[in-house]
Amino acid sequence: MKHLLPKEAWAWLQAETGRRAALGQDAPLFVDVRMEIESLYVGRPPGVDNIPWYEYPDLTPDPVRFAAAVEAEAGAKDRPVLLICRSGKRTLDAAAALEAAGFADVTHVVHGFEGDLNDAFKRSSLNGWRYDGLPWEQM
Structure with a gap:
């Protein structure tokens, strides 16, 4: 598993998408595991696919189900996969599950979308995708 800070992940995603397009290959699969x-x-970042690591009301991860859902979306286990969550914690477990299922190129976004909690227990104030001013959308 590779670990990229948000700005590094965005730059990698843009470069790898362009490189793979020139080769006639699918862009990396960008997965939001929240x-x-x-x-x-x-x-969430634009263009991300939402494949939850766990979902309400169970809140229990199912690594086999998750890996199968990612494989169905990716089309192949050799397609690069970039994972993001709230703080970069869930993606560690999700990435490990993908690697255990045979995915060859898995990267996670360190600090995730909202980043770590500050001293006042607020996110998006120390680090993370939003803190770094990267593109995002909200419903």
Whole structure:
């Protein structure tokens, strides 16, 4: 598993998308592993596919189900996969599950979309995708 800070992940995604397009290959699959409600209402990067690591009401990861859903979306286990979550914690487990399932090129976004909590228990104030001013959308 590779670890990229948000700005590095965005730059890699843009470069790799262009490189792979020139070769006639699919762009990397960018996956938001947060619950759908988080992704929709908190915000998410543009072009991301939402494949939750776990979902309400169970809140229990199912690594086999997750890997199968990513494989169905990716089309092949050798397609690069970039994972993002709220703080970069869930993606570590999700990436490990993908690697255990045979995915060859998995990267996660360190600090995730909202980043770490500050001393006042607020996110998006220290690090993360939004903090870095990267593109995002909100429903």
